[in-house]
C-alpha cells in the first residue's frame with residue numbers, strides 16, 4: 001500500500017524512473033520477514049510430536065553360581081551372582097556383619113578387610129575375584145577369645161566412640177603394621193629408596209588416611225597404633241600368619 005508521501009513523490013516527477021520503495025517501507029518489510037523466520041522453528045516444534053525414546057536394553061540375569069571364600073580360616077561356599085561385591089557377600093550371604101558398609105563407594109574405609117595380606121575396600125571389589133584368597137575380617141582378629149594387641153590398644157586408648165568405623169580401622173591398622181615391618185614406603189616417607197626408619201605419627205596418619213572416623217577419634221587411633229608398634233605388638237589374630245606373609249603393598253581397591 002502506497003503512502004501519501006509516495007503518491008506526492010510520483011505526482012511531482014511524472015517522467016521519473018519507476019518509484020523505489022521508501023526507507024520506511026523497506027524497514028517494515030524486513031521486520032516482518034525476520035519475525036516470520038524467528039517464529040518458524042516454534043511453529044514446527046508445536047506441530048511435531050516428540051520422538052519416542054529407544055527401548056531399554058534388557059539383559060538376561062546372570063545366574064548365581066557357587067563361590068568359595070576362605071574367611072578367617074573357614075571356607076564359605078556361597079551362591080553368588082557375579083555382580084555381588086565382597087562386602088555384600090560377607091555381610092548378606094556369609095552372615096559376617098562385623099565388616100561395615102558406610103559409603104559403598106570406596107570413600108570411607110568402613111568396609112576394609114585384608115585379602116592375602118593386603119587391605120582392600122571390600123565394597124569396591126567383586127566376591128568372585130577373591131576365591132582362593134585368605135580373607136581376614138574384624139571377626140578374625142581375635143584368637144581363641146583373646147583380643148589382638150591392636151584391639152586391646154583401641155580399648156586402652158579410647159580409640160572409638162560410636163564404633164562404626166572401628167572394624168575397618170582395626171583391619172587397616174593391622175595390615176599397616178605388617179606393611180611397615182615389610183619396609184613399604186608411604187607418600188610421607190622421606191627417602192622411598194630406603195626402609196622407613198620409624199613409624200612416626202605422620203606415617204600412621206598418612207597410612208590410615210583411607211579410614212574416615214566421623215566421631216573424630218583420630219588422635220586416639222594414632223596413639224593406639226603407635227603403642228602397638230612401639231611395644232612390638234604382633235597380632236595374635238587367627239589370620240595373622242596370612243597377613244604377615246602377604247604383600248607389602250599399601251591399600252588396594254580391587
Ligand code: FES
Pocket residue numbers: 100101102103104105106107108109110111112121122123124
Ligand atoms: S563402604 Fe565406604 S569405602 Fe567401602
Ligand code: FES
Pocket residue numbers: 159160161162163164165166212213214215216217
Ligand atoms: S568411632 Fe564413630 S565413626 Fe569412628
